[in-house]
Amino acid sequence: MSDWSLAPLGNRRAISLGAVSVQAVAEFRSSVIGAIRVGWRIVALFGVPEGADHVLLIAVLANDERGSLGALSTLVGNHYQALTPECAQASLFERELAEQCGVTPEGHPWLKPVRRHATDQAPNAWLVPERTREEYPFHRIEGEEVHEVAVGPVHAGIIEPGHFRFHAHGEEVLFLEIMLGYQHRGVERLLETQDRLRGTLVSESIAGDTVIAHASAFCGALEALARSHKSARAQSIRGIALELERLANHIGDLGAIAGDVAYQPGAAYFGRLRGECLNMLMTISGNRYGRGLVRPGGVAFDITPDMKTDIDRRVKRLEDELQPVAELFFGTASVQSRLEDVGVVTRDACLTRGFVGPVARACDVHRDVRFNHPYGVFRFAQIPVATAWAGDVFARALVRWVEIQRSLEFVREQLAALPRGELRSACGSLRPNELVVALEEGWRGEVAHIVLTGDDGAVRRHKVVDPSFHNWEALALAMPGNQISDFPLCNKSFNLSYAGHDL
Amino acid sequence: MFKFIRTRIEQGMQTIAFPGGERELPERYRGRPLLECSNCGTARCPQAREDSPTALIRDGANGRAELDLGACLFAPEEAVGSASCGVRFTGDYRMATTSADALRTTTGEVQLAKALDERTKRLFGRSLRLRSVVAGSCNGCEGELVALGNVVFDLARFGVEFVASPRHADGIVLTGIVNRNMRQPLEATYEAVPDPRLVIAVGACAASGGPFRDSPEVMGIPDSIPVDLWIPGCPPHPLTILDGLLRLLGRMHERAASKD
Numbered sequence: 001m002s003d004w005s006l007a008p009l010g011n012r013r014a015i016s017l018g019a020v021s022v023q024a025v026a027e028f029r030s031s032v033i034g035a036i037r038v039g040w041r042i043v044a045l046f047g048v049p050e051g052a053d054h055v056l057l058i059a060v061l062a063n064d065e066r067g068s069l070g071a072l073s074t075l076v077g078n079h080y081q082a083l084t085p086e087c088a089q090a091s092l093f094e095r096e097l098a099e100q101c102g103v104t105p106e107g108h109p110w111l112k113p114v115r116r117h118a119t120d121q122a123p124n125a126w127l128v129p130e131r132t133r134e135e136y137p138f139h140r141i142e143g144e145e146v147h148e149v150a151v152g153p154v155h156a157g158i159i160e161p162g163h164f165r166f167h168a169h170g171e172e173v174l175f176l177e178i179m180l181g182y183q184h185r186g187v188e189r190l191l192e193t194q195d196r197l198r199g200t201l202v203s204e205s206i207a208g209d210t211v212i213a214h215a216s217a218f219c220g221a222l223e224a225l226a227r228s229h230k231s232a233r234a235q236s237i238r239g240i241a242l243e244l245e246r247l248a249n250h251i252g253d254l255g256a257i258a259g260d261v262a263y264q265p266g267a268a269y270f271g272r273l274r275g276e277c278l279n280m281l282m283t284i285s286g287n288r289y290g291r292g293l294v295r296p297g298g299v300a301f302d303i304t305p306d307m308k309t310d311i312d313r314r315v316k317r318l319e320d321e322l323q324p325v326a327e328l329f330f331g332t333a334s335v336q337s338r339l340e341d342v343g344v345v346t347r348d349a350c351l352t353r354g355f356v357g358p359v360a361r362a363c364d365v366h367r368d369v370r371f372n373h374p375y376g377v378f379r380f381a382q383i384p385v386a387t388a389w390a391g392d393v394f395a396r397a398l399v400r401w402v403e404i405q406r407s408l409e410f411v412r413e414q415l416a417a418l419p420r421g422e423l424r425s426a427c428g429s430l431r432p433n434e435l436v437v438a439l440e441e442g443w444r445g446e447v448a449h450i451v452l453t454g455d456d457g458a459v460r461r462h463k464v465v466d467p468s469f470h471n472w473e474a475l476a477l478a479m480p481g482n483q484i485s486d487f488p489l490c491n492k493s494f495n496l497s498y499a500g501h502d503l
Numbered sequence: 504m505f506k507f508i509r510t511r512i513e514q515g516m517q518t519i520a521f522p523g524g525e526r527e528l529p530e531r532y533r534g535r536p537l538l539e540c541s542n543c544g545t546a547r548c549p550q551a552r553e554d555s556p557t558a559l560i561r562d563g564a565n566g567r568a569e570l571d572l573g574a575c576l577f578a579p580e581e582a583v584g585s586a587s588c589g590v591r592f593t594g595d596y597r598m599a600t601t602s603a604d605a606l607r608t609t610t611g612e613v614q615l616a617k618a619l620d621e622r623t624k625r626l627f628g629r630s631l632r633l634r635s636v637v638a639g640s641c642n643g644c645e646g647e648l649v650a651l652g653n654v655v656f657d658l659a660r661f662g663v664e665f666v667a668s669p670r671h672a673d674g675i676v677l678t679g680i681v682n683r684n685m686r687q688p689l690e691a692t693y694e695a696v697p698d699p700r701l702v703i704a705v706g707a708c709a710a711s712g713g714p715f716r717d718s719p720e721v722m723g724i725p726d727s728i729p730v731d732l733w734i735p736g737c738p739p740h741p742l743t744i745l746d747g748l749l750r751l752l753g754r755m756h757e758r759a760a761s762k763d
Binding site: 115116117133153154156157158159160161181182183184185186187189190195197198201202204205206207208209211265268269271272274275278279282283284285286287288289291292300301321324325327328331497498499 | 557577638647652
């Protein structure tokens with residue numbers, strides 16, 4: 001780890017902020033670029049106001065093969081030389097940095113707003129002029145018979161708002177630009193509150209379909225800073241809830257993919273079975289999305305012996321009901337032919353751009369926080385990483401199906417051997433001047449919460465990176481060469497979160 | 504083909520009867536909250552107000568405490584105080600109202616949504632086409648709106664459907680805080696719906712900003728968009744939405760929510 005002076009981190013292991021070296025900008029650039037070249041990837045790159053006139057730029061990097069995490073930093077004024085020209089992964093992070101902190105990454109080839117909001121993490125002394133929210137320089141392609149199709153922000157179904165602009169030649173997509181930010185609610189600032197409960201409630205609402213993963217990462221970060229240790233039982237219950245959340249969403253996605261290729265039986269059966277998973281979460285937590293369950297120090301609800309038998313029975317039934325439906329779906333030739341070779345993400349693109357979750361695993365990249373950076377119950381009960389190689393819609397559907405089967409197995413195993421222990425242990429005040437990275441493998445991929453505390457132990461910066469922040473670009477890359485009419489199908493196979501991206 | 508038919512038979516009929524055939528909700532389900540205090544008289548309880556971690560309990564008229572269902576996040580911590588004095592959650596999923604004022608009561612006993620007037624009911628009672636506008640949400644409420652379309656709840660059997668264009672719609676379903684970036688698209692969508700039109704506000708965010716109420720991004724529903732139905736919840740259970748919609752359309756017997 002001595003390479004590039006990365007401060008060694010662990011998933012949910014807090015370190016002193018002093019241990020993170022503050023490098024000169026040039027050194028910081030070559031460290032990050034050098035590390036990315038040999039297989040590290042960017043988990044987060046963000047700014048923290050430092051004093052009245054500077055921004056502390058922190059990079060958190062991961063090496064999945066080695067299971068290592070590392071951090072390094074540099075101090076910048078209101079401009080510095082951008083990393084993006086030499087490191088594509090930094091692109092969206094540097095755009096975000098410019099928007100949040102008012103720092104200009106000079107030489108960035110695609111410097112546009114990300115969410116279109118006023119600067120909210122700039123040093124006090126800076127007067128950053130507010131942009132007009134409507135101001136957005138769209139990419140243009142000129143040429144005979146080249147036309148633009150603009151969709152959104154209000155969509156044709158019950159879908160979150162986002163704007164898609166296709167440049168097409170006939171039916172063929174040449175380029176897709178995705179403009180987001182319509183769901184921006186100012187989440188990061190709200191998470192920096194002193195009121196622990198309010199913060200937890202906001203974390204449950206970062207992405208309403210990823211309640212457990214975000215709340216667990218939020219609580220995981222605070223627990224590490226407070227040196228609070230959860231019981232084995234609490235960890236196991238969190239793991240069960242996380243996998244139930246994955247089951248609900250993966251099953252729902254298979255249904256939605258079936259719906260988009262007009263295979264109604266698949267849409268109807270998977271759609272109902274998604275509800276069965278939500279109802280199991282409701283039995284445990286009182287809410288269909290698991291709200292109220294994950295709390296700092298552990299969980300708020302136990303799985304009673306009766307409940308254990310009941311849920312085990314329901315999971316078994318779900319398993320039995322899913323099998324024939326999946327056989328029907330994956331075995332129908334007309335379905336298969338609609339999913340293959342559509343919306344391809346190459347392995348190369350995945351490695352250069354740092355995609356995560358099922359999107360990465362569908363192009364044969366072994367990337368899964370539960371396996372690479374294990375935490376909580378996943379240190380004891382390992383779930384094998386599910387991969388496919390084609391990188392198309394079919395591969396993404398297949399990865400989901402394999403993960404569904406492994407999650408079912410995991411839930412039943414955990415229920416059979418639920419360890420003893422307190423539901424919640426004390427989670428007191430946070431240690432001052434520390435940095436912690438809490439990663440969680442949500443159903444869409446890596447959920448990251450990074451927290452810095454100040455001199456007084458109060459939260460100084462709470463950075464959230466939803467897997468969708470990494471993966472929206474994958475959708476934009478998958479579209480060129482496909483027909484516009486295949487967009488809904490491609491989009492469903494990624495099923496990214498607008499809310500998680502927009503924060 | 505054989506497999507297809509076999510699976511169809513195995514799956515069977517899954518749609519619930521409604522109203523009347525609701526499946527039992529689990530014991531831990533947090534439905535409509537109640538404020539009760541036997542010591543200091545219902546709804547005067549200062550202790551409950553102090554302990555409340557959210558904006559669920561607010562100052563009402565004459566210094567009395569009020570429950571604001573629109574601000575309720577249905578978090579377990581909102582149940583404060585003791586059995587004889589405080590807030591508790593009931594298992595009742597019915598809580599949609601016709602006005603924002605009706606969400607605020609001293610006890611949590613809300614006047615459930617009233618049916619539309621005869622003329623509007625004649626127009627929409629048996630066929631209602633809605634457009635969904637998401638304006639700064641977490642995608643939780645949308646998840647439940649999507650669930651309403653599955654075979655269990657089967658919203659379409661009541662003649663209610665979501666359509667792809669506001670020009671085909673009789674009203675909009677609004678979710679989210681209405682943030683700065685969505686206010687204008689929301690207004691444009693509403694304008695595009697032909698008169699007469701309905702507005703249905705779903706979830707805590709639309710009613711109060713929900714968990715995001717302190718954010719500078721919250722603008723709230725503009726006065727130019729009058730709401731006909733408020734459905735509390737974070738997110739509301741599909742049955743809560745279904746119940747509210749059918750009450751508005753005059754397809755349920757009107758009665759106030761009873762205790763439990």
